[in-house]
Amino acid sequence: MGLAARQDGANMISHPVEGALIALQRRALGACDTYQLDRIDRALDELLRNPSDESTPAEYRVRSAMGHAYETLERRRAIAPYTAPEAADAEHGVVDQGYPVVEFFEWLRREPGISPAYRTVLQALAQGEDAESLAAQQGQPVPRMRERISRARNRARRLWAASVLSE
Incomplete structure (x- = not known):
């Protein structure tokens, strides 16, 4: 139904x-x-x-x-802030270290101002890839891939700053 x-x-x-x-x-x-x-x-x-x-x-x-x-x-x-069991002696209210990363990935996934090509490059970088491995995967020269990475990062920085300032 x-x-x-x-x-x-x-x-x-x-x-x-x-x-x-x-x-x-x-x-x-x-x-x-x-x-x-x-x-x-x-x-x-x-x-x-x-x-x-x-x-x-x-x-x-x-x-x-x-x-x-x-x-x-x-x-x-x-x-009720989360504390790991092994951190029982730690100060309460500690911010989860992975939280900013999750929020960044979510922002990157839904930000309409980032092209799909730049989004793919930025997500790969955030997951540990580098210019050499991305160039090999995409069959491009390393200098060209470094240029794409630079442009993608620049675009993301500007959009991130604009979204943070608007909140």
Whole structure:
């Protein structure tokens, strides 16, 4: 029957909500950490609280639900910060060291101002690749790959600074 089937005999899932649910489920399949999965799970819960709403397009629903999920997880961190079992003697409220990396990967994945070619290069660099290995993979001379890396980094720095200043 699909997602548009009757829910509890009364409510139906609207097309915008259905589209947002499908987009988030696809995103969950590509997620590679528990933080991102928690965030997607919260966003899915929010969408399902009002399944018949047709007032907002799917892409805006996804963005809004993910933003609200982020806020919820941040409040949860403030209430009960995570501490590793071996760090029982450490000061409470320590920031998870992997958190900024996850947020950067998420920003890089969804930033519309970065071209797919630059996004691929930046993601590979963030995962430990270097100019030589990228040049070999793409069959390009190393100086040309270094130039592409430089341009991609420059573009990302400008967009990052603009997004940080706008918040």
